[in-house]
Amino acid sequence: MSALATADGGPVALTSRTPHVPADRLVAEMVPPPRFGGARFENYIPAPEQPSQAEAVRVLGGFAQGLGGGGGGGRRRWFRREREARPSAGAGPRGVYLDGGYGVGKTHLLASLWHATPAAPEQKAFGTFVELTNLVGALGFQQTVRTLGGHRLLCIDEFELDDPGDTVLVSTLLGKLVEAGVALAATSNTLPGRLGEGRFAAADFLREIQGLSAHFRALRIDGEDYRHRGLPQAPAPYGDATVTRAAHATPGASLDAFPALLDHLSKVHPSRYGAMCGGITAVCLTGVEPVPDQSTALRLVVLADRLYDREVPVLASGRPFDELFSEEMLRGGYRKKYFRAISRLTALARDAKPLAEG
Incomplete structure (x- = not known):
């Protein structure tokens, strides 16, 4: 370069x-990008007229705390406890899916979840769908499962629904990671021309993530694009x-x-x-x-x-x-x-x- x-x-x-x-750099850089390095639930400002935004903060905060391993038992011991707990039908979802329009703060909330999860940075990963598929291409499927299977949390921003091949690939990967005890969180890119402003994005997402729907709680986040709330128009060229x-x-x-x-x-x-x-x-x-x-x-x-x-x-x-x-x-x-x-x-x-x- x-x-x-x-x-x-x-x-x-x-x-x-x-x-x-290089592949090792791809893994090391799976953290929230600079814009969201300081994202926290505390500095997400819910719109008063959109109660779903405050509700998302509440639910995600509880989800993050539920991922705490407690004690000093180490990463693998934590996963064993998780695997033993999951068979209970009332154990709760192993993942959250954020559904909403552009500019409502989904990425801010996803990054806040990453930061709030009580685990070392190397035990949690954050990346876009494109970055995740590229990681599979660089490491191979099995090595990606081994690498990410040692994490407590995987956050996927901008989950793509427009490439069936990549979607099925990542669906299979996520199934393996859930089996390994990894918690999942995702935002999506829906196809509103077909789905109607993303209103049915959750159902579409859960159909694509074959066999994983029981592990996700879908959170609808309503609102307008925060980037333009009360701000002047962008300058002309x-x-x-x-x-x-x-x-x-x-x-x-x-x-x-x-x-x-x-x-x-x-x-x-x-x-x-x-x-x-x-x-x-x-x-x-x-x-x-x-x-x-x-x-x-x-x-x-x-x-x-x-x-x-x-x-x-x-x-x-x-x-x-x-x-x-x-x-x-x-x-x-x-x-x-x-x-x-x-x-x-x-x-x-x-x-x-x-x-x-x-």
Whole structure:
């Protein structure tokens, strides 16, 4: 991976980065991303008019405390106790599933659960669905089971329902992990064009996770996108000269032409987008335009997620972010992903405003 500046001291181009991520690093980095490093139940602010949000905090807090091993018996001893307790029908769920629209704080709550679970960091894992499938690809199925089977908790953010092969793979993996005593928590990417704003996402999720439905308690979290509650609209796109000047004036910034970046994303596996953005302090893009097709759009969604996780501001020229996806895309099966990407890029554009004014 290239350095954070070119030889002449200018900004690096993301298009010059094709990172390789070793398998051991994939495991070590399965923790909440920087944006959610400080996420706690105490600093999640439920909307007063949405009682389901406060209820989710209560239920998840109790779930976390229920995962405490107590004493000094060690990891495997804890799992033996869990296996002995689970046959009771009243023992409670071994997993929680957070169902709700984009921007209601599901990832914040999932990260809060990870932090609140009384276990050492190496005994709990947090990652997106894409990161989990990539781990299986890097380690192999059996080694992934052995590696994650030594954990108390596995949190899966943005569980995907649009790739049947990967979904069945992860379904099988989760079955093995439940047998090993691992507790599960997940949020999902539903297909609202088919399911109706995710209202039936829980049922869809539980059908896909074959044989695991008895282990999950589904929590519906209602509300509006918190990123836009009472906040001003994102700034309009800037001119190319402003974006270029800001990129050169901001240490650690990247500078890319948007079409070239979209082309580069097709050559890097989405699981490596986070590493591709490693160390970048701001992403500067010129010539933003609507994405040409759905495959490109879905890759851009993943990049937006990784930038948002890492709190990397995005300064752009060209078209505004709410014009990235066509009306057909926004009506289609993946529209929830596209709306989430617009929401997150809008928040990052707002964060980048000081760079343009500096």
